Amino acid sequence: MTAPRKPPKADPLYVASLEKGLNVLGAFSSGQQFMNLREIAEACGTDKSTAQRFTHTLSQLGYLEKCAKTKRFSLGKRVLELSFNYLRAxxxxxxxxxxxxxxxxxxxxxxxxxxxxxxxxxxxxxxxxxxxxxxxxxxxxxxxxxxxxxxxxxxxxxxxxxxxxxxxxxxxxxxxxxxxxxxxxxxxxxxxxxxxxxxxxxxxxxxxxxxxxxxxxxxxxxxxxxxxxxxxxxxxxxxxxxxxxxxxxxxxxxxxxxxxxxxx
Amino acid sequence: MTAPRKPPKADPLYVASLEKGLNVLGAFSSGQQFMNLREIAEACGTDKSTAQRFTHTLSQLGYLEKCAKTKRFSLGKRVLELSFNYLRAxxxxxxxxxxxxxxxxxxxxxxxxxxxxxxxxxxxxxxxxxxxxxxxxxxxxxxxxxxxxxxxxxxxxxxxxxxxxxxxxxxxxxxxxxxxxxxxxxxxxxxxxxxxxxxxxxxxxxxxxxxxxxxxxxxxxxxxxxxxxxxxxxxxxxxxxxxxxxxxxxxxxxxxxxxxxxxx
DNA sequence: GGGCCTCGTATTACAATGCGATACGCTTGA
DNA sequence: TCAAGCGTATCGCATTGTAATACGAGGCCC
Missing domain, CATH: 3.30.450.40 (GAF domain)
Known part of the structure; x- marks a missing residue:
C-alpha cells in the first residue's frame, strides 16, 4: 500500500537522492498528519541525519510544512498543485x-x-x-x-x-x-x-x-x-x-x- | 505562477538534487501534458543530461510516465496519491x-x-x-x-x-x-x-x-x-x-x- | 525538584554519487 | 541524401550528499 512501484537496481542514471526525498513524502501514506524526525526516518528506513536533510529541503520547497511549535512535519499544500497540473493537462x-x-x-x-x-x-x-x-x-x-x-x-x-x-x-x-x-x-x-x-x-x-x-x-x-x-x-x-x-x-x-x- | 517558493541559498543541509528532481515535476505547471527531454531541460534551466537522469528516476518511481512511442513524458498518476495523503490527513x-x-x-x-x-x-x-x-x-x-x-x-x-x-x-x-x-x-x-x-x-x-x-x-x-x-x-x-x-x-x-x- | 531520556539542531571529514561533456544511432523532414 | 534534432549510453572528475558525532533544550518520571 505504501510503494506500488519497485525501487530499481544500481543504474548509472538513477538519482538515489531524489528517491529518498520522495520516500519522505511517501511516509505520509500511513495517514498520519504529523510526524517527527525519528518517525520519518523509521518509515523511510534511513537514519535521522538523512531525514533531517530531506525534511529540511522539502520544507523549503513547500512540499512539507513544519509546525513552529511542535517541530513536526506534515505534507505541504504544494503537493495539491501537482495534482492540479496532472488533471488540468x-x-x-x-x-x-x-x-x-x-x-x-x-x-x-x-x-x-x-x-x-x-x-x-x-x-x-x-x-x-x-x-x-x-x-x-x-x-x-x-x-x-x-x-x-x-x-x-x-x-x-x-x-x-x-x-x-x-x-x-x-x-x-x-x-x-x-x-x-x-x-x-x-x-x-x-x-x-x-x-x-x-x-x-x-x-x-x-x-x-x-x-x-x-x-x-x-x-x-x-x-x-x-x-x-x-x-x-x-x-x-x-x-x-x-x-x-x-x-x-x-x-x-x-x-x-x-x-x-x-x-x- | 510557476514557483511560489524561493530557491534557497547554499546551506549544508540542502539537498540540491531533490530540488532539481522536483523542478522537473514543476515544469508541468506550464499546462502541457507531454514534454520531451529538451523542453524539460529548458523549463528547468538545466542541460539535457540532468533532465535525462531525473526523468529516468521519476519515471521508475511513477511520478512521471513515458510514452513508449513518442518517448515524451507526462506527470504520473502517483502525484494524485500525494494529494490524497494530504487531504485524508x-x-x-x-x-x-x-x-x-x-x-x-x-x-x-x-x-x-x-x-x-x-x-x-x-x-x-x-x-x-x-x-x-x-x-x-x-x-x-x-x-x-x-x-x-x-x-x-x-x-x-x-x-x-x-x-x-x-x-x-x-x-x-x-x-x-x-x-x-x-x-x-x-x-x-x-x-x-x-x-x-x-x-x-x-x-x-x-x-x-x-x-x-x-x-x-x-x-x-x-x-x-x-x-x-x-x-x-x-x-x-x-x-x-x-x-x-x-x-x-x-x-x-x-x-x-x-x-x-x-x-x- | 533533580536527573535522565529523547528530541531537534549544527558541524565535519570523507568518498560515494551525482555531474555534464561527449559520442552514438535513430528518426524526421528538407 | 544529408543535416538537424532527438533519445540513449559512457566515463573521469570533484562536487555534493553522507552519516557519525556532539550540543542544548525540553519533558517526564521517579
Missing part, C-alpha cells in the same frame, strides 16, 4: 468531467472516474451531492483493481494473459466478508463484465454499497479508465440498481472510448 | 467536507474551500452540481490572495502589517477588466470584509461571476481557510447574491473556526 479526464457531472445529476447517485494503473485503480473525479464517507470524496485514492467494479470492467478489456499476470502479482485479500477473492470467482466476474459491457459488485468494497462500472477504452484498444455509479442497498436492490444504471453506464463509457485522449 | 478539510456538501445542496450554487498559503489561496474542496468551466472543478489550483474573495476574507483576519507585507510582495496584475488591483482599493475591500464578516467580489476573477467568501480562523486566531459561494450574474444581481448568501456563509465559517484542526 489530462485530456481524458477533461473530456469525462462534464459527462460525469451530467451523469450525477441524472442519477442522483455518486459517480466516479477511476484510472487504470497496473494493480490499482486510482480515483480522478468524484461527483456526489450526498453526504459521504470522507474517503469516498477524495481523489488520488488507490483501490485494488481485482476487487473494484471499475477495475474488473477494465480487466475485461485486457488479454487473458495480462489478466493472469495482474492477478498473480496482486494481493487477493478481501476487503469485506462479501469480497469475491478467489481467482476463479474473480475471473467469472470479469467474464460477466465482458459479456454485459459493465461490471457489478455488491458489498465487495464497502458493506451496504452496490457499484456498477464500465471501462473507457483508448485509441489503442486498451482500458484507460472506468466510470462508476455507487448506490446504497438501503435504497436499492442490486438487481434494480444494475438494470437501471448498467446499460446507461456502458453506453456512456462507449461514447468516451476510442479517442486520442489518453496516450501519445 | 487534514482535519480541517475533513471537518469542512460535510458542511460544504450541505451548503452546496442548500444553495444549489458552486461552493469551494480554499486554503491560505502566503500570497495564494489554493482550492482543496470544490462542490458543484452544474456543468462548469473545467478549471473551476479542480483542486490544487492557486489564485492570488489579494484578488480572490476568499483571499480577501482571510486577509481581513490578519494584522495590518502582515497584509501590507503580502500586498508588497504580490504581483497586482488584474485578472479581468473589473479586478480591483490598486492597493488602496484592495485595502478598502478588506476593510469591508472585516466589517461584514464576509467578502464580495463581482467579476474580479472571471467575467460574469459573483463570489462571496468567509474565512475560517484557527485556534491561534489566524486565517487557515475560506469557504466560497460562486454564482452567475446571469441568474443573480450582486446585491441579491450578497444578501442571500453573505450572512449564511459568515455564520458557517464561524462554526468551523477556532478548532484545533489546522495546526499542531
Amino acid at each position: 489530462n485530456a481524458l479526464v477533461e473530456a469525462a468531467s462534464p459527462v460525469l457531472i451530467e451523469l450525477q445529476r441524472a442519477t442522483g447517485e455518486r459517480v466516479n472516474l477511476s484510472l487504470f494503473d497496473d494493480l490499482s485503480i486510482l480515483y480522478a473525479i468524484r461527483q456526489s451531492s450526498k453526504r459521504e464517507y470522507y474517503f469516498s470524496t477524495l481523489i488520488g485514492r488507490r483501490m485494488p483493481i481485482w476487487s473494484s467494479s471499475g477495475g474488473r470492467a477494465m480487466l475485461a478489456a485486457l488479454p487473458r494473459a495480462e489478466v493472469n499476470d495482474i492477478l498473480k502479482r496482486s494481493d487477493l485479500k478481501p476487503l469485506t466478508p462479501r469480497t469475491i477473492h478467489d481467482p476463479a470467482g474473480i475471473r467469472k466476474k470479469i467474464a460477466q463484465a465482458q459479456q454485459k459491457g459493465y461490471a457489478l459488485t455488491v458489498e465487495e468494497g464497502v458493506m451496504g454499497e452496490v457499484v456498477v462500472a464500465a471501462a473507457i477504452i483508448d485509441a489503442d484498444g486498451r482500458p484507460a479508465a472506468a466510470i462508476h455509479i455507487a448506490g446504497s442497498l438501503g435504497e436499492w436492490t442490486a438487481e434494480r440498481f444494475e438494470r437501471k444504471f448498467g446499460p446507461l453506464l456502458a453506453e456512456t463509457a462507449q461514447r468516451l472510448s476510442h479517442h486520442r485522449f489518453a496516450n501519445r | 487534514n482535519a480541517l478539510v475533513e471537518a469542512a467536507s460535510p458542511v460544504l456538501i450541505e451548503l452546496q445542496r442548500a444553495t444549489g450554487e458552486r461552493v469551494n474551500l480554499s486554503l491560505f498559503d502566503d500570497l495564494s489561496i489554493l482550492y482543496a474542496i470544490r462542490q458543484s452540481s452544474k456543468r462548469e468551466y473545467y478549471f473551476s472543478t479542480l483542486i490544487g489550483r492557486r489564485m492570488p490572495i489579494w484578488s480572490s474573495s476568499g483571499g480577501r476574507a482571510m486577509l481581513a483576519a490578519l494584522p495590518r502589517a502582515e497584509v501590507n507585507d503580502i500586498l508588497k510582495r504580490s504581483d497586482l496584475k488584474p485578472l479581468t477588466p473589473r479586478t480591483i488591483h490598486d492597493p488602496a482599493g484592495i485595502r478598502k475591500k478588506i476593510a469591508q470584509a472585516q466589517q461584514k464578516g464576509y467578502a464580495l467580489t463581482v467579476e474580479e476573477g472571471v467575467m460574469g461571476e459573483v463570489v462571496v467568501a468567509a474565512a475560517i480562523i484557527d485556534a491561534d486566531g489566524r486565517p487557515a481557510a475560506a469557504i466560497h459561494i460562486a454564482g452567475s450574474l446571469g441568474e443573480w444581481t450582486a446585491e441579491r447574491f450578497e444578501r442571500k448568501f453573505g450572512p449564511l456563509l459568515a455564520e458557517t465559517a464561524q462554526r468551523l473556526s477556532h478548532h484545533r484542526f489546522a495546526n499542531r
Whole structure:
C-alpha cells in the first residue's frame, strides 16, 4: 500500500537522492498528519541525519510544512498543485468531467472516474451531492483493481494473459466478508463484465454499497479508465440498481472510448 | 505562477538534487501534458543530461510516465496519491467536507474551500452540481490572495502589517477588466470584509461571476481557510447574491473556526 | 525538584554519487 | 541524401550528499 512501484537496481542514471526525498513524502501514506524526525526516518528506513536533510529541503520547497511549535512535519499544500497540473493537462479526464457531472445529476447517485494503473485503480473525479464517507470524496485514492467494479470492467478489456499476470502479482485479500477473492470467482466476474459491457459488485468494497462500472477504452484498444455509479442497498436492490444504471453506464463509457485522449 | 517558493541559498543541509528532481515535476505547471527531454531541460534551466537522469528516476518511481512511442513524458498518476495523503490527513478539510456538501445542496450554487498559503489561496474542496468551466472543478489550483474573495476574507483576519507585507510582495496584475488591483482599493475591500464578516467580489476573477467568501480562523486566531459561494450574474444581481448568501456563509465559517484542526 | 531520556539542531571529514561533456544511432523532414 | 534534432549510453572528475558525532533544550518520571 505504501510503494506500488519497485525501487530499481544500481543504474548509472538513477538519482538515489531524489528517491529518498520522495520516500519522505511517501511516509505520509500511513495517514498520519504529523510526524517527527525519528518517525520519518523509521518509515523511510534511513537514519535521522538523512531525514533531517530531506525534511529540511522539502520544507523549503513547500512540499512539507513544519509546525513552529511542535517541530513536526506534515505534507505541504504544494503537493495539491501537482495534482492540479496532472488533471488540468489530462485530456481524458477533461473530456469525462462534464459527462460525469451530467451523469450525477441524472442519477442522483455518486459517480466516479477511476484510472487504470497496473494493480490499482486510482480515483480522478468524484461527483456526489450526498453526504459521504470522507474517503469516498477524495481523489488520488488507490483501490485494488481485482476487487473494484471499475477495475474488473477494465480487466475485461485486457488479454487473458495480462489478466493472469495482474492477478498473480496482486494481493487477493478481501476487503469485506462479501469480497469475491478467489481467482476463479474473480475471473467469472470479469467474464460477466465482458459479456454485459459493465461490471457489478455488491458489498465487495464497502458493506451496504452496490457499484456498477464500465471501462473507457483508448485509441489503442486498451482500458484507460472506468466510470462508476455507487448506490446504497438501503435504497436499492442490486438487481434494480444494475438494470437501471448498467446499460446507461456502458453506453456512456462507449461514447468516451476510442479517442486520442489518453496516450501519445 | 510557476514557483511560489524561493530557491534557497547554499546551506549544508540542502539537498540540491531533490530540488532539481522536483523542478522537473514543476515544469508541468506550464499546462502541457507531454514534454520531451529538451523542453524539460529548458523549463528547468538545466542541460539535457540532468533532465535525462531525473526523468529516468521519476519515471521508475511513477511520478512521471513515458510514452513508449513518442518517448515524451507526462506527470504520473502517483502525484494524485500525494494529494490524497494530504487531504485524508487534514482535519480541517475533513471537518469542512460535510458542511460544504450541505451548503452546496442548500444553495444549489458552486461552493469551494480554499486554503491560505502566503500570497495564494489554493482550492482543496470544490462542490458543484452544474456543468462548469473545467478549471473551476479542480483542486490544487492557486489564485492570488489579494484578488480572490476568499483571499480577501482571510486577509481581513490578519494584522495590518502582515497584509501590507503580502500586498508588497504580490504581483497586482488584474485578472479581468473589473479586478480591483490598486492597493488602496484592495485595502478598502478588506476593510469591508472585516466589517461584514464576509467578502464580495463581482467579476474580479472571471467575467460574469459573483463570489462571496468567509474565512475560517484557527485556534491561534489566524486565517487557515475560506469557504466560497460562486454564482452567475446571469441568474443573480450582486446585491441579491450578497444578501442571500453573505450572512449564511459568515455564520458557517464561524462554526468551523477556532478548532484545533489546522495546526499542531 | 533533580536527573535522565529523547528530541531537534549544527558541524565535519570523507568518498560515494551525482555531474555534464561527449559520442552514438535513430528518426524526421528538407 | 544529408543535416538537424532527438533519445540513449559512457566515463573521469570533484562536487555534493553522507552519516557519525556532539550540543542544548525540553519533558517526564521517579
